[in-house]
Amino acid sequence: MAETARQIADDLRSRITSGELDAGDRLPGEPALVTKYGVAKETARRALTLLVTEGLAVRKRGSGTYVRDFRPIRRVANRRLAQDGWGAGRSIWGADLGDRQLSVVDLKVSETAPPSQVARSLDLGEAESVIVRSRRFVVEGEPVQMATSYLPAELVRESAIAQPDTGPGGTYARLADLGLAPVRFTEELRARMPSPAESDLLALSEGTPVVEICRTAFTKEGRPIEVNQMLLDAGVYVLEYHLDS
Amino acid sequence: MAETARQIADDLRSRITSGELDAGDRLPGEPALVTKYGVAKETARRALTLLVTEGLAVRKRGSGTYVRDFRPIRRVANRRLAQDGWGAGRSIWGADLGDRQLSVVDLKVSETAPPSQVARSLDLGEAESVIVRSRRFVVEGEPVQMATSYLPAELVRESAIAQPDTGPGGTYARLADLGLAPVRFTEELRARMPSPAESDLLALSEGTPVVEICRTAFTKEGRPIEVNQMLLDAGVYVLEYHLDS
Numbered sequence: 001m002a003e004t005a006r007q008i009a010d011d012l013r014s015r016i017t018s019g020e021l022d023a024g025d026r027l028p029g030e031p032a033l034v035t036k037y038g039v040a041k042e043t044a045r046r047a048l049t050l051l052v053t054e055g056l057a058v059r060k061r062g063s064g065t066y067v068r069d070f071r072p073i074r075r076v077a078n079r080r081l082a083q084d085g086w087g088a089g090r091s092i093w094g095a096d097l098g099d100r101q102l103s104v105v106d107l108k109v110s111e112t113a114p115p116s117q118v119a120r121s122l123d124l125g126e127a128e129s130v131i132v133r134s135r136r137f138v139v140e141g142e143p144v145q146m147a148t149s150y151l152p153a154e155l156v157r158e159s160a161i162a163q164p165d166t167g168p169g170g171t172y173a174r175l176a177d178l179g180l181a182p183v184r185f186t187e188e189l190r191a192r193m194p195s196p197a198e199s200d201l202l203a204l205s206e207g208t209p210v211v212e213i214c215r216t217a218f219t220k221e222g223r224p225i226e227v228n229q230m231l232l233d234a235g236v237y238v239l240e241y242h243l244d245s
Numbered sequence: 246m247a248e249t250a251r252q253i254a255d256d257l258r259s260r261i262t263s264g265e266l267d268a269g270d271r272l273p274g275e276p277a278l279v280t281k282y283g284v285a286k287e288t289a290r291r292a293l294t295l296l297v298t299e300g301l302a303v304r305k306r307g308s309g310t311y312v313r314d315f316r317p318i319r320r321v322a323n324r325r326l327a328q329d330g331w332g333a334g335r336s337i338w339g340a341d342l343g344d345r346q347l348s349v350v351d352l353k354v355s356e357t358a359p360p361s362q363v364a365r366s367l368d369l370g371e372a373e374s375v376i377v378r379s380r381r382f383v384v385e386g387e388p389v390q391m392a393t394s395y396l397p398a399e400l401v402r403e404s405a406i407a408q409p410d411t412g413p414g415g416t417y418a419r420l421a422d423l424g425l426a427p428v429r430f431t432e433e434l435r436a437r438m439p440s441p442a443e444s445d446l447l448a449l450s451e452g453t454p455v456v457e458i459c460r461t462a463f464t465k466e467g468r469p470i471e472v473n474q475m476l477l478d479a480g481v482y483v484l485e486y487h488l489d490s
Binding site for chain 2: 009053082192196197209239
């Protein structure tokens with residue numbers, strides 16, 4: 001029986017990957033699958049759930065199951081962090097999105113004691129505080145990412161980095177103004193299932209994982225100047241890195 | 246009620262992240278949670294399931310739920326692809342694993358027509374075939390990754406790349422012997438839930454996502470020389486990239 005749900009899912013999957021069923025198309029419903037494969041309604045439901053869980057399909061309440069149609073965001077790490085982007089006053093998101101609409105919501109800026117892991121990454125002493133910038137990014141109406149940046153308060157407290165609006169080129173341009181331009185970055189990635197709270201904040205479909213990216217930015221002297229903890233809806237992102245041997 | 250399961254999960258999660266509950270420790274069982282929180286058995290079970298789904302805990306049949314204890318594999322893309330590693334005859338896995346035991350299983354080598362996406366990535370014409378090397382990697386008894394490499398058959402057919410044993414330094418060292426050393430790489434990452442077949446092959450715990458990495462390797466002339474499609478157990482990997490601005 002479980003095998004039957006798999007086989008139905010395999011059939012539908014190959015119709016999606018071949019392009020026969022296109023993004024946004026409605027998949028056959030449970031009654032149609034019951035008729036076509038001669039299976040129980042529960043088996044048909046299980047087959048559709050498998051595709052939702054793989055991120056290939058989404059359920060719309062009261063309407064059916066559809067081939068997922070959100071155009072993926074291609075995040076090219078090297079391009080977005082290139083100085084000729086943010087140095088020219090552009091947001092580092094411009095490189096990812098082209099002309100798609102981005103909004104930043106729930107922006108909070110505060111000064112506080114850093115979490116212990118962030119303190120270690122930034123080489124901060126016991127008494128040193130950080131400026132924390134947290135926000136969610138919404139693309140074409142879908143929340144796609146949460147991000148929390150930490151910077152040494154001592155260094156950036158008097159700059160626009162401690163204000164809601166960081167100005168043209170954002171945080172990295174302001175760091176450059178302070179003689180602290182980031183020139184080297186480390187990104188650490190993990191993928192996992194979200195906690196229920198994360199699932200709510202990113203409005204994740206059932207069975208969609210998240211990617212955590214922890215980026216540390218370093219000045220040319222090798223000083224860690226920012227830690228940015230990002231949480232991405234894995235269903236909407238393709239992450240691209242370019243490397244030399 | 247759902248809120249209660251979340252709160253219990255929150256409590257347990259903070260005991261794990263604080264280190265009070267260590268890797269390999271047994272979590273309180275359903276009866277203990279029922280007593281402590283005054284909830285139904287089903288609620289206690291749901292709380293534990295949330296932690297399993299986040300990859301923080303694993304269920305052992307008939308024994309209980311434990312804090313996940315597999316030491317993560319830190320895959321540093323830049324280091325593993327550095328020529329001074331494989332150029333000296335070492336496997337690119339050496340950089341990831343230190344002294345942990347790696348075995349390669351289910352190795353298959355064949356010559357065949359490429360999937361259309363691979364043909365495009367490798368700039369191959371209609372009639373050109375590829376050497377395909379597929380295998381699974383097992384670390385300390387756990388399958389952690391499946392990988393399938395494709396290389397233009399025309400160029401590598403006569404080399405050890407078409408043999409099960411590629412010799413010291415592996416495929417990249419043999420490409421260098423042929424004057425086709427890879428010097429530049431693109432890695433494209435996606436995270437998603439596995440298909441049932443993938444879940445079986447990687448022996449994934451319930452609720453564990455996979456990371457797909459598609460790597461293309463280029464020679465110094467810019468010729469694409471290998472496409473490697475990898476599928477990683479997201480629960481065991483930390484992926485690290487170093488970038489310059």
